[in-house]
Amino acid sequence: MPIGNGEIAAMFDELADLLDIEDANPFRVRAYRTAAEAVRTYPKGIAELVAAGQPVPKLPGVGKDLADKIHTIVETGRLPLLDEVAERTPRALSDLMKIGGLGPKRVKTLYRELDIRSIDDLRKAAADHRIRDLPGFGEKTEQLILDGVGRLVEQGSRLKLSAAGAVADSLVAHLRAVDGVREIVVAGSFRRRKETVGDLDILATAADSGPLMDRFVAYPDVAEVMSKGDTRSTVRLRSGLTVDLRVVPQSSYGAALVYFTGSKAHNIAIREIGIRRGYKINEYGVFEDGRRLRAPTEAAVYRRIGLAWVPPELRENRGEIEAAAEGRLPKLVREEDLKGDLHCHTKDSDGRSSLLDMARAAAERGYEYLSVNDHTKRVRIANGLDEKRLLAQIRRIDALNEKLDGLVVLKSSEVDILEDGSLDLPDSVLKELDFTVCSVHYGLELPSRRQTERILRAMDNRYFTILGHPSGRRIGERDPYAVDLEKIMIAAKERGCVLEVSAHPDRLDLTDAGCRLAKELGVKLAISTDAHSAAAIGNIRFGVDQARRGWVTAHDVVNTRPLARLRRLLARP
Numbered sequence: 341m342p343i344g345n346g347e348i349a350a351m352f353d354e355l356a357d358l359l360d361i362e363d364a365n366p367f368r369v370r371a372y373r374t375a376a377e378a379v380r381t382y383p384k385g386i387a388e389l390v391a392a393g394q395p396v397p398k399l400p401g402v403g404k405d406l407a408d409k410i411h412t413i414v415e416t417g418r419l420p421l422l423d424e425v426a427e428r429t430p431r432a433l434s435d436l437m438k439i440g441g442l443g444p445k446r447v448k449t450l451y452r453e454l455d456i457r458s459i460d461d462l463r464k465a466a467a468d469h470r471i472r473d474l475p476g477f478g479e480k481t482e483q484l485i486l487d488g489v490g491r492l493v494e495q496g497s498r499l500k501l502s503a504a505g506a507v508a509d510s511l512v513a514h515l516r517a518v519d520g521v522r523e524i525v526v527a528g529s530f531r532r533r534k535e536t537v538g539d540l541d542i543l544a545t546a547a548d549s550g551p552l553m554d555r556f557v558a559y560p561d562v563a564e565v566m567s568k569g570d571t572r573s574t575v576r577l578r579s580g581l582t583v584d585l586r587v588v589p590q591s592s593y594g595a596a597l598v599y600f601t602g603s604k605a606h607n608i609a610i611r612e613i614g615i616r617r618g619y620k621i622n623e624y625g626v627f628e629d630g631r632r633l634r635a636p637t638e639a640a641v642y643r644r645i646g647l648a649w650v651p652p653e654l655r656e657n658r659g660e661i662e663a664a665a666e667g668r669l670p671k672l673v674r675e676e677d678l679k680g681d682l683h684c685h686t687k688d689s690d691g692r693s694s695l696l697d698m699a700r701a702a703a704e705r706g707y708e709y710l711s712v713n714d715h716t717k718r719v720r721i722a723n724g725l726d727e728k729r730l731l732a733q734i735r736r737i738d739a740l741n742e743k744l745d746g747l748v749v750l751k752s753s754e755v756d757i758l759e760d761g762s763l764d765l766p767d768s769v770l771k772e773l774d775f776t777v778c779s780v781h782y783g784l785e786l787p788s789r790r791q792t793e794r795i796l797r798a799m800d801n802r803y804f805t806i807l808g809h810p811s812g813r814r815i816g817e818r819d820p821y822a823v824d825l826e827k828i829m830i831a832a833k834e835r836g837c838v839l840e841v842s843a844h845p846d847r848l849d850l851t852d853a854g855c856r857l858a859k860e861l862g863v864k865l866a867i868s869t870d871a872h873s874a875a876a877i878g879n880i881r882f883g884v885d886q887a888r889r890g891w892v893t894a895h896d897v898v899n900t901r902p903l904a905r906l907r908r909l910l911a912r913p
């Protein structure tokens with residue numbers, strides 16, 4: 341019963357958190373974090389490989405000791421060192437680190453001084469104002485903690501799409517092994533590629549549902565079987581995620597897939613159109629006078645009510661139904677439309693892979709170009725580059741391009757936008773670059789008017805090309821900064837600047853609504869990974885998903901263009 345890469349990675353992350361709280365050697369902590377990232381981004385199921393008699397694959401930064409630990413997890417489902425550490429330091433403390441502003445030091449203080457062992461303990465202590473007097477805290481921090489707890493509770497246990505994907509992959513692989521299964525698909529918000537999912541909704545077809553339900557509840561990661569029936573079962577996994585499995589006959593597949601993909605608002609609108617045309621539409625089929633009509637596919641269901649098939653990402657009842665009726669659904673951008681990536685980091689700043697390894701990974705994907713955008717000097721914690729180091733990097737990229745065949749490495753930078761709206765490097769250096777990504781990293785708390793002015797001012801610089809991660813949020817951890825996004829978009833269009841859709845699975849800014857606004861205002865977008873390792877270049881899919889949810893077409897995205905046209909598009913008028 342294979343354990344998923346995501347679950348292996350989660351164990352290493354938890355171990356790293358707990359060791360960090362215990363003040364363990366930082367190199368050791370970092371080694372576990374590196375292992376977590378390497379496992380999470382590995383494209384094949386490690387447990388499946390081992391089950392097939394292969395060794396644990398060689399992963400970047402993962403030595404023999406860690407590979408042995410991965411092997412143990414795969415074989416036993418446990419990491420003995422984690423169990424050992426958890427005896428000394430409560431596991432729930434690693435949850436506290438999910439709250440913005442709480443690092444290992446502060447979590448340790450909270451635990452030692454106030455015996456805080458859970459999110460609930462933390463909420464109570466903050467509400468009773470017991471935190472503000474701790475050394476290194478204060479009123480402002482106490483309020484930040486209270487906000488953070490509120491956000492965590494509000495979003496409930498919604499899981500980021502990337503994490504849900506890791507779970508979904510191994511669960512679907514587990515179910516596919518059952519004889520007689522035909523279709524099997526993860527529907528719901530997961531199929532609509534929403535940035536977070538509340539639960540997973542798996543839909544399968546089989547003549548006999550029994551064996552499928554049996555295997556579902558026997559999945560090794562199940563913590564609790566909440567219900568088990570012939571057509572529907574629900575389980576809760578150890579991570580807390582709930583999963584529904586529905587099994588329907590093949591003849592209901594089209595209608596069931598439409599229904600369980602949702603959204604609920606889309607379904608209700610579809611059902612109303614059906615009623616007007618004399619049809620009843622539900623999860624079992626399309627009916628006329630109690631007689632089931634043939635509708636084996638989604639497209640057939642939509643056709644019955646005069647609509648074109650609607651891509652799942654658009655099914656939110658935000659105008660897609662009218663567009664489908666009038667034949668004007670957008671032709672959404674696809675991952676294979678992208679010709680390159682316009683935001684990544686290397687070891688020169690805070691990336692974990694070398695320039696060469698990043699270039700190789702991009703070439704392997706078949707990209708025409710990859711830009712290197714290491715941080716600038718102000719971002720000292722990320723080892724940002726000053727003028728001299730950036731010029732040296734430019735020369736190394738020139739030398740590399742001499743040798744590379746097929747891929748061009750573009751010279752760029754992720755230039756920090758300073759508080760006064762100036763850029764962190766002088767024009768004399770910026771002009772040596774092919775283009776820039778400019779981002780806000782500090783002063784996220786500025787009021788909206790000032791934040792907006794700051795960014796507009798930065799855009800006035802003729803070397804400003806792309807606004808990087810344009811809201812600064814981290815999903816579930818840090819709210820977006822306050823800013824007038826519409827004003828920024830209008831200014832970007834006027835000046836020929838571009839906005840980034842970050843494919844980074846923890847960021848995903850712009851939001852879907854932000855992407856749609858950009859499209860409507862006619863401002864161009866770049867879909868970029870902000871990759872900090874060669875493997876993370878594969879995250880591009882999450883940015884494409886988000887853009888598709890925002891009705892974005894290939895035409896709206898600059899990095900769908902071949903290099904020569906990209907250069908013309910990025911040049912400021």
Ligand code: DGT
Nearest residue numbers: 528529537538539541599600601602603604607608
């Ligand atoms: P989530 O799980 O909160 O991320 O969002 P969904 O969209 O996956 O919602 P979920 O899991 O409650 O239900 C899955 C799908 O089932 C949903 O997208 C549409 C359909 N559905 C659920 N409840 C209703 C309902 O009351 N009416 C209709 N028409 N459809 C529903």
Ligand code: CA
Nearest residue numbers: 528529539540
């Ligand atoms: Ca769901």
Ligand code: CA
Nearest residue numbers: 539540541584
């Ligand atoms: Ca559900």
Ligand code: ZN
Nearest residue numbers: 754779808809
């Ligand atoms: Zn950044």
